[in-house]
Amino acid sequence: MRFAVYTTIASIIFTVMLSLSADSFFPLEYRTIFWIFLCYIFVLIGIMIGNKKKYNILKKHHFILYIRDNQAVNISAYLGAAAFCLRIYDKVSRGASISFSNIHQNLYVLADYGSTTIGFLTSPFLFLCIFPFIYNKLKNNINQWYGILFWLPSLDALMYGQRFVLLTSFGIFTSFNFLNSKNIKTTIFKTFLYGMILFSLSTLVLHQRFQAQHRNVYDSIKHSEYSKSLKISSKFIYDANMLTAYSLSFIRYLQHGLFSFQASLTTGNWRYTYGIFNFPTLHKIYNFYHPNNLNFWNFFYYKGIYLSAFGNFYFDFGFFGLFYCLIIGYIFQRSINYFSVTGSLISCIISCYLCFVILFFPITSMIGYGNGNYLISSIIIFSLIKKLNPYVIKIK
Numbered sequence: 001m002r003f004a005v006y007t008t009i010a011s012i013i014f015t016v017m018l019s020l021s022a023d024s025f026f027p028l029e030y031r032t033i034f035w036i037f038l039c040y041i042f043v044l045i046g047i048m049i050g051n052k053k054k055y056n057i058l059k060k061h062h063f064i065l066y067i068r069d070n071q072a073v074n075i076s077a078y079l080g081a082a083a084f085c086l087r088i089y090d091k092v093s094r095g096a097s098i099s100f101s102n103i104h105q106n107l108y109v110l111a112d113y114g115s116t117t118i119g120f121l122t123s124p125f126l127f128l129c130i131f132p133f134i135y136n137k138l139k140n141n142i143n144q145w146y147g148i149l150f151w152l153p154s155l156d157a158l159m160y161g162q163r164f165v166l167l168t169s170f171g172i173f174t175s176f177n178f179l180n181s182k183n184i185k186t187t188i189f190k191t192f193l194y195g196m197i198l199f200s201l202s203t204l205v206l207h208q209r210f211q212a213q214h215r216n217v218y219d220s221i222k223h224s225e226y227s228k229s230l231k232i233s234s235k236f237i238y239d240a241n242m243l244t245a246y247s248l249s250f251i252r253y254l255q256h257g258l259f260s261f262q263a264s265l266t267t268g269n270w271r272y273t274y275g276i277f278n279f280p281t282l283h284k285i286y287n288f289y290h291p292n293n294l295n296f297w298n299f300f301y302y303k304g305i306y307l308s309a310f311g312n313f314y315f316d317f318g319f320f321g322l323f324y325c326l327i328i329g330y331i332f333q334r335s336i337n338y339f340s341v342t343g344s345l346i347s348c349i350i351s352c353y354l355c356f357v358i359l360f361f362p363i364t365s366m367i368g369y370g371n372g373n374y375l376i377s378s379i380i381i382f383s384l385i386k387k388l389n390p391y392v393i394k395i396k
Contacts, residue, residue, distance in 0.1 A: 001047060001048075001051040001333060001336075003178075003179060003336055003355075004047045004050075004051075004329070004332050004333045004336055005044065005047060007332075007355050007358050007359060008040060008043055008044055008047070008329075008358055010359060011040070011358045011359045011360075011361050011362070012040055014359065014361075014362055015036065015258070015361065015362040018254060018255050018258060018362050018363075019258055019362070021251075021255065022230055022252075022255040022256075022258075022259060023230070023231040023232075024229055024230055024231060024259040024262070025228070025229055025230075025231060025259075025263070026229050026259050026262040026263040026266050027259075027262070028258065028259070028262050029262065029265075029266070031265075032261065032262050032265060032310075035310060035314060036310050038322055039309075039310055039313060039321070039322065039325045039361070040325075040361075042322045042323070042325040042326040042329065043325045043326070043328060043329035043332075043358060044329060045326055045329065046325065046326040046327060046328060046329025046330035046331075046332070046333070047329040047330070047332060047333040048333075049326075049329075049330050049333075050329065050330040050331070050332065050333030050334040050337070051333050051337065053334060053337065069135060069344070069345045069386070070135075071386075072131075072382060072385045072386040073131055073132045073135045073345070074132075075385050076128040076129075076131045076132060076382055076385065077128075077129075077131075077132045077145075077146065077149060079125050079128050080125060080126060080127070080128035080129035080130075080131075080132075080149060080152065081129070081149065081152070082125070083122040083123075083125035083126040083128070083129075084122075084126055084129065084152045084153075084155075084156060086118055086122050087118070087119065087122050087123075087126060087156055088156070090116055090118040090119060090122075094116075098159060120284075120285060123281075123371065123374040123377075124374045124377035124378045124380075124381055125378065125381065126152065126153050126156065126374070126378075127153055127371070127374055127375045127377075127378035128378050128381065128382060129149045129150060129152045129153060130150050130153070130169065130172060130349070130375075130378075131345060131349065131378075131382055132146040132149055132150075133146045133147055133149060133150035134150075134172075134176060134345065134348060134349060134352075135345050137176065137180070138180075138343060138345065138348065150169065150173070151169060153165060153168065153169055153371070154166050154168075154169040154170075157371075158201060158205065162205075163201075163202050163205050163206070164369055165371050166198060166201060166202065167198070167356075167360070167366070168366070168371055168372065168375060170194060170195075170198050171352075171353075171355075171356030171359070171360070171366065172349070172352045172353060172356065173194070174191050174194065174356065175351070175352035175353070175355035175356050175359075176348070176352045177190065177191065178191075178355070179336075179348070179351060179352060179355070199247075199250060202250060203246045203250070206220075206246070206249065207246075217242070217245045217246055217249055218245055220249060221245065221248060221249050221252065224252075225256075225305045226252045226253070226255075226256040226260075226305065228263070229256060229259040229260050229262075229263045230252055230255060230256055230259060232248075232252075254362075254363055256305060256306065257305075257306035257307055257308035257311070257362060257363045257364055258308045258310075258362055260305050260306060260307050260308070260311070261307045261308045261310060261311030261314075264307065264311065264315075270315060271315075272315060272316070272318060273315050273316050274316065275316050275317070276316065277307070277311075277312035277315060277316045277365060277368050278312055278313070278316050278324075278365050278367050278368040279367075279368060279373060280368050280369075280373065281373035281374065281377075282373075306363055306364035306369070307364070308361065308362050308363060308364060309357075309360065309361040309362070309363070309364060309365040309366075310361065310362075312364065312365035312368060313325065313365065328354060328357065328358065329358075331350065331354060332350075332351065332354040332355070332358070335347045335348075335350040335351040335354065336351045339351055345382075346379060346382060346383060346386075349379060349382075350379065353372075353375060353379075357372070
């Protein structure tokens, strides 16, 4: 229970830091702060309820889990690698390039073509790549092939200009390190280094995008959608050096979710979206086979930005979003308990995933963004692989 509670507290601190560090045209109102407070309370209630369930797994059952994980991991490695190759083939066949120097061109080429059947079908299998790496880390094995495999979803996203998917792999990797940390200071230091790498990659993608649009980072900061809710001095922008400007752009990228949520509430320009923010994949699949011209962003004050997880929960479910928070906390704690007793790979992945989902509450709902829906699908697929595996050793 301690890890889940500490994760929630860290998320609360992160939320406070982001809200206090920004100067906004739409400061957080008391009703918004109260809603955020309730979301965290219900997460903690879910954690406490989940902690009431205790597991007592016999050694023979633990051995069955180990055998199933070992065989399912090998299958997942091949499926994940095959999905990555198919996705690259699909994108190249639509005119995209595999060169990192053409990131900005790939983004627009693929946007013109839209989604494809191959893209839908391979996305859940792509995230199977993370299972072999985590499994080997749990067994204290070093396998460079699995290490490369883990970062394939990020490589797929990076090559085609999608920054936020990088956070999914980074979040799971960092959460796993903290969940299994033996030296917290070393883990924090490594997380800082990984964060700097993430910032560098994000900056690379952003710089390529600016070049394609014939813009620069200074104009982007001043005229971006974030600037509709976040104040900043024009003099400060243009007096800043390049590194400071990109750092500022990244910080505002993290800050704006809370205040975009507040702006939508204040202006009254919003509507209930009935799950579109948290389960966008289902919405995309429906639109793929039943095309329509309805863009739900037309009902919001901002177009195509983050509204924080608190906004996503509220606009999707209204006050029922609190029960959604309770379910997140409950599953988070149950997974941690089960993992601590059995060492189950699936429980470990779910624990790591929900850890960074909660940490990123003030930015957006990582269940819906960063291909979170596909990651959930990959967990279901991995579970089916284990269950349907005919070569499992059964012990009576």
